[in-house]
Amino acid sequence: MVPTKTQHGRFVAAILSSTFLFCDYAYAATHKTAARQGGASAKLHKQARAAARPAAHRATGPVQSHGAEELDVAVNRAGGGGMMRHETAPHAVQTVTKRFIAMQSPTSTALDLVKNLPSVSVSTNDSSGILGGTLNIRSLTDSDMGILLNGVPVATAYYLNQNVDSENLDHVSVTPGSAAINLPVTTAAAGVMDAGTITPDHKFGGMTDFSYGTNNMSREFLRVNSGDIGNTGLRGYLSFSHEHARNWMGPGVNERRHLDFGARKDFDNGSFINLFASWNHQFTSIPLYPTAQQFLDKKHGNGSFSYSAQYNPQAPSQYVGLVGNMWDQFFITAPVHVVLPSRFSFDFKPYYVYNGGYSYNGSLFDANSTAVTLGPNGGALSGQVPTTSTYSIYRPHAGAIAQLSYQINRHNTVSLGYWFDYQDNQVNNLYSVVGPEGQKNYPYDASHGLFQNGARYMPYQGDSGWYNHSLFVRDVSRYFDNRLQVDAGFKVSMINRYSRNYANGAPQMQENTVVPLPQLGIGYKIDDNNQIYINAEGDYRMPDPGALSSVYDAQTGRYVGNPYNAKPQYAIKEELGWRFNNKYLMVDLSLFNYSITNRLVDTSVYVNNQAVSTTINAGNQTARGFDAMIAAHPIHHFSPYASIEYLNASMDSNMPTTGTLNGTTVADLLQTKGKRAVMSPHVLANIGMTYDDGKLFGSFAVHYTSGQYTTFLNDEKMPGYFTDSIAVGYRFPGFGFVKNPIFRLNFNNITGSLVRTGAYGLTNNAHATTGVYGSAVSASGAPSYYLYPRFNMTGTLSVSF
Incomplete structure (x- = not known):
């Protein structure tokens, strides 16, 4: 059994204690500054700060029905009803704001909220938001992307629903071609998606909502704000939600419980500490992902590909009760900003993420070929035994970013920083015997587990992870009355990856990599309405450390090093952009x-006729195109929005594979050079409209994605498709202690179409072919697909107090 590691626990304690030390220093520095200013000036400063609080709160919240000032604040920040925000950074940024988020269903995840941005193609499993999904961006995937919450890394896009409830989101931003030097990302070839949470309110109160929808979906949410706690400068909120829903296709039930906690402490000199923590616990029933043939059969009424609701001991893998996932996630970050004397400032962002649980599926275990017993002291089993195969996962992730900045003069600020990041992935494969009626037993219950020689039978015990040490320097210069901004930086990352399979006794494999990451962004504001920018940078993706593991050589009967050990993926990217903003329109091109x-691809290769799942380099790739967005500020309460992307992405190399030549398995190449890159549609287009007169509000959006190839050889293609959504709601007048009662309806897939929206599993080639060197390359399997859920509706009633 792999021993549980405790180093990360000590590290978390260290960074959190450091956070409170910085907080104490900021408190002391604040009072020293106030004492030097004198009592009268300090009093005036406090009064000015108190007067500014309501405006700051209004700016972060949704548009209310009362007060023209609040409407002006929201309009200045965003257009298209919050589907586009005015940006000034010297690189592409695409953002949805709180105004748009507040119109959507509370079940929406960050993936659902960004699906109408021009660079993004989103695939989700269900309408409840519990099962997660994936996204493709400029010919890359979310595996090539930094996924952040409040500026620190979380899990992949598949787990975005576990990070924060949508009621506590302030905005979601996508930088499709850039990752700032001081961001803690190791995988940013496709840029960054960063979700920001709301700031705790200055007044005591809260809000609650209840949602009910198709597929027996029900959801409850409650948030309580503390308001300002005396004269401490502290304020916070705590929220809880619970959701339950059936799968939209086939049997299966999903359930989620979630907690969010936010707190902020402000100091008079501008220093602050901002804490956010969340906990998520869920049980999910994982759906089947169809091949193209299964999808077409289902669409034409000729078959089904869902799990069975009835247990058959001869086919436990088909029973819905024996396939699923139990997952826990805990996330905490406490960014600290300290204003120091002599134009210095210090930023410190510690974070800790825990992911753990297990996934399971039914299987028939051949006890005749592998001798096992039921429990540590039970009798020997024989024949085909119905079991559940469980993968137990333990995944701590911790780190911190420290940055010291110095304002040289009014034009120039330079920053030096260090980032440390650590993640460990421990995976154990366990087997448990199924009950006579198909009951799934707790995977860690020894009495129902399979044992071998007195120890728990575990054919796989993996431990892999990394240590990342990064140093960076950044300089931001502003000239010509701040019209010209030059943002230049350099980061060097030193990464140690390691991996070991304890089940086979092979030695731990590890590899050290040093990666340079330069960046230069230049933005120039031509006049009050026009800005141009240019950005160039290098980004990389670290291969999965599990790819370092030794593999089994069937001919020698020994474990050997992985001959397909992948190199880091590196990308050089350039952007040229123009923005326009006036009181009527916003345009971004x-x-x-x-x-x-060294494009990284997850696939299967062969080592002496033994199939091995690993990560390989698929050669080089080129992608170029353009994004365009346009949105209007409200015109008679209407705010239109439209966006489009054109993308041309091609593979520049032939892809490694294996084939058969004269009866022998040999290394060969697939003829992929010049083929279109997988999951890279030529066109992504969106149109939308929002209406808001302060009481009645609504929105609609239509998304189009053109055809995409789902094999690297381009011998299977997914056709283009449309998706759509509509929201409509009404704000009622408050009464008594009840404020802002709102009722809204959200509809998706109005036409009820059954379409594929993305590839769950890519393959090299769907049909047999001939390799570059003449070997016969067999088909590598059929791609599997995400399906867009059929028509679904959610109704929500929310009130504040």
Whole structure:
């Protein structure tokens, strides 16, 4: 059994204690500054700060029905009803704001909220938001992307629903071609998606909502705000939600419980500490993902590909009660900003993420070929035994970013920083015997587990992870009355990856990598309405550390090093952009070019006729195109929005594979050079409209994605598709202690179409072919797909107090 590691616990304690030390220093520095200013000036400063609080609160919240000032604040920040925000950074940024988020269903995840941005193609499993999904962006995937919450890394896009409830989101931003030097990302070839949470309210109160929808979906949410706690400068909120829903296709039930906690402490000199923590616990029933043939059969009424609601001991893998996932996630971060004397400032962002649980599926265990007993002291089993195969996962992730900044003069600020990041992935494969009626037993219950020689039978015990040490320097210069901004930086990352399979006794494999990451962004504001920018940078993706593991050589009967040990993926990217903003319109146009080296692909290879799942380099890739967005500020309460992306992405190399030549398995290449890159549609287009007169509000959006290839050889293609959504609601007048009662309806897939929206599993080639060197390359399997859920509706009633 792999021993549980405790180093990360000591590290978390260290960074959190450091956070409170910085908080104490900021408190002391604040009072020293106030004492030097004198009592009268300090009093005036406090009065000015108190007077500014309501405006700051209004700016972060949704548009209310009372007060023209609040409407002006929201309009200045965003257009298209919050589907587009005015940006000034010297690189492409695409953002949805709180105004748009507040119109959507509370079940929406960050993936659902960004699905109408021009660079993004989103695939989700269900309408409840519990099962997560994936996204593709400029010919890359979310595995090539930094996924952040409040500026620190969380899990992949599949787990976005576990990070924060949508009621506590302030905005979601996508930087499709850029990752700032001081961001804690190791995988940013496709840029960054960063979700920001709301700031705790200055007044005591809260809000609650209840949602009910199709597929027996029900959801409850409650948030309580503390308001300002005396004269401490502290304020916070705590929220809880619970959700339950059936799968939209086939049997299966999903359930989720979630807690969010936010707190903020402000100091008079501008220092602050901002804490956010969340906990998520869920049980999910994982759906089947169809092949193209299964999808077409289902669409034409000729078959089904869902799990069975009835247990058959001869086919436990088909029973819905024996397939699923139990998952826990805990996330905490406490960014600290300290204003120091002599134009210095210090930023410290510690974070800790715990992911753990297990996934399971039914199987028939051949006890005749592998001798096992039931329990540590039970009798020997024989024949085909119905079991559950469980993968137990333990995944701590911790780190911190420290940055010291110095304002040289009014034009120039330089920053030096260090980032440390650590993640460990421990995976154990356990087997448990199924009950006579198909009951799933607790995977850690020894009495129902399979044992071998007195120890728990575990054919796989993996431990892999990394240590990342990064140093960075950044300089931000502003000239010509702040019209010209030059943002230049350099980061060097030193990464140690390790991996070991304890089940086979092979030695731990590890590898050290040093990666340079330069960046230069230049933005110039031509006049009050026009800005141009240019951005160039290098980004990389670290291969999965599990790919370092030794593999089994069937001919020698020994474990050997992985001959397909992948190199880091590196991308050089350039952007050229123009922005326009006046009181009527917002326009954003960006042209991009990517040159990708050592493209990383998850696939299967052969080592002496033994199939091995691993990560390989698929050669080089080029992607270029443009994004365009346009949105209007309210015109008679209407706010239109439209966006489009054109993308041309191609593979520049032939892809490694294996084939058969004269009866022998040999290394060969697939003829992929010049083929279109997988999951890279030529066109993504969106149109939308919002209406809000202060009481009645609504929105609609239509998304189009053109055809995409789902094999690297381009011998299977997914056709283009449309998706759509509508929201409508009404704000009622408050009464008594009840404020802002709102009722809204959200509809998705109005036409009820059954379409594929993305590839769950890519393959090299769907049909047999001939390799570059003449070997016969067999088909590598059929791709599997995400399906867009059929028509679904959610009704929500919310009130504040």
